[in-house]
Amino acid sequence: MAAEDKTKKPPHVLLFPFPSQGHINPLIQFAKRLISKGVKTTLITTIFVSNSILSNHSHNTIPIVSISDGFDVGGFATAGSSEIYLESFREVGSKSLADVIRKFHSEGTTIDAIVYDSFINWTLDVAMEFGIDGGAFLTQACAVNNIYYQVYKGILSIPADSTVSVPGLPELEYWETPSFVQNPGPYPAWSHIVFNQFSNFDQTRWVFSNTFYKLEEEVIEWMKTLWPLRVIGPTIPSMYLDRRLQYDNDYGVNLIKPNHNECMEWLNDKPKGSVVYVAFGSYGELVPEQMEEVAWGLKDSDLNFLWVVRASEEEKLPKGFVDRETKKGLVVAWCRQLKVLSHEAVGCFVTHCGFNSSLEAVSLGVPVIAMPQWTDQITNAKCLEDIWGVGIRVKRDEKGIVKRVNLVSGIKAIMDGEQGVVARRNAKKWRDLTKEAVAEGGSSDKDIDVFVSDLNRSRLRS
Known part of the structure; x- marks a missing residue:
């Protein structure tokens, strides 16, 4: 395809959250921001979650493609344990995701990047098989991920039983650290997920965080010395913040019916x-x-x-x-929590x-x-x-x-x-x-713009 033809076609990004309400919402909102800047987005989720969505009205411009996690009827609740579910999600999900990518390619649809929840970092392995750039999306605070990273690198020993010092944060009492740091034993599968989400960060093209610069300035500056960090939050519907996306007044995905x-x-x-x-x-x-x-x-x-x-x-x-x-x-x-909190x-x-x-x-x-x-x-x-x-x-x-x-x-x-x-x-x-962070020209808005520019430059080079 000639370079001038590529400029007429928007870049296409797959967004792949961990299949739970709290992880889906931030990536849905990121998708809306990308769409407003001319990026085509497709949300990847599991068959069970896709079938469980109760309302779809506010994100009808975001196509959803379903993959299998091995528990298509009952989802996580029917797996028997976290260990069984997470292993099945990795094994079945990676094959199912690869099938989705092949289908896109067979239809002539280009995929320019896959942005995935850092809890499912095996997504990057699948993306790399197809030569697609990957970006990890951190749904938790930079403060928390900083602590998890110190454990992953062996700098912080667990279980923590004394004061804890990490870059960019005040000294913490051990009981102020995440529960997996205080005692990783009761939830070994989840402990493995949170500590090892960084295992292939050196191979990602981008790392995104759902926070904003002023909120965690010192931690963010330190993390930027490690990774190509883009701080793009908070991922709250636009009508509660900058009001630039006129109809964005709800997350748009409900797995539980609200009263x-x-x-x-x-x-x-x-x-x-x-x-x-x-x-x-x-x-x-x-x-x-x-x-x-x-x-x-x-x-x-x-x-x-x-x-x-x-x-x-x-x-x-x-x-x-x-x-x-x-x-x-x-x-x-x-x-609808945002409606309540804003009342x-x-x-x-x-x-x-x-x-x-x-x-x-x-x-x-x-x-x-x-x-x-x-x-x-x-x-x-x-x-x-x-x-x-x-x-x-x-x-x-x-x-x-x-x-x-x-x-x-x-x-x-x-x-x-x-x-x-x-x-x-x-x-x-x-x-x-x-509000300043997400407003046009704000710190988070600028980081989204940088990502979009990266996508467009990559299309012209390919």
Whole structure:
């Protein structure tokens, strides 16, 4: 194909997230930004996830191609264990992905790059077989990935049992590191994934991170000495940030049906800043004792609360709790979290501190009460309180349970105390910096532009 013909055809990128809600959303949003800059994108996901998507309205310009992970009917839940699923995903998924690439080629469709979730780094091996450039996408904070990298290189020993020092971060207590660093034993398959995601970074053309420069400046500068890092976050729908993508007001992929109208009607009836919003993510599971403490803590706070309790967790609620709390509280199975966090009635966010939820709170200027459960959430909570200054962590007892009295104390501190004043002021600052990052010419927008320029230059050279 002549060079002048190539300039008429947009570059084509495959985006391949790990098949779960929290990993799909960031890459969907990255796709929308690329499309707005003239790049053709195709989302790769598993057959099970593709069949589970409940709504597709806001990303109908993003084609989806399905591959097999070996569990096409039931997905991860039917695998029996993480080890079985991850091994099947690697073995079956790599062959299925290769088949997809061959099909594209047979149809005359060029693939200029594959951007893949760093948790599935075997994707790069498949891409290289076909001579396609690959880019790893980090869905967790640079602070967390920095710690994981130190473990991967053998610089940081695990299990951590003393203070931890890594470049770009303040000294951490061992209990402020990710759970896999404190104790990798209970989840060997996931520990292997997070530590070894860097094993082929030296062969990637790009490394992308779902954060923004001002949020993690020192860590980002250090990581740029290692890899061709492009910081392109936060990957939040445009209508909550720069408003450049007119119809981008939702992630567009829901694997759980939200109780949207019920949530909005209830919130619309509440005074400004009066509601405590509580959610522990799409995977979070509280032990029954913790569920009970949260329930009675919310009741004892005597404040309005909206609590997301997935259907699989409902049986852990105290008997009769939902019926008794219809005036002050609303319990729903799922919600459109961005809509809730941006509602003026919401005064604070009790969160598990997953990085998506953390970024959403920071981007929308909502102070947080941190109740991390495991993995990266523990370090994210440290950042939210001590580095970004947008909230507080609630204390746990010797069994790791947040007692109701401590939850009430945290809620009161943020909703009514001086700590809340400081957290709200800092949250507003980060909200403004977030908008600047993704605005035209902002730091994240520039890094996306550099990637697009790379793609176009590569097309002309090939």
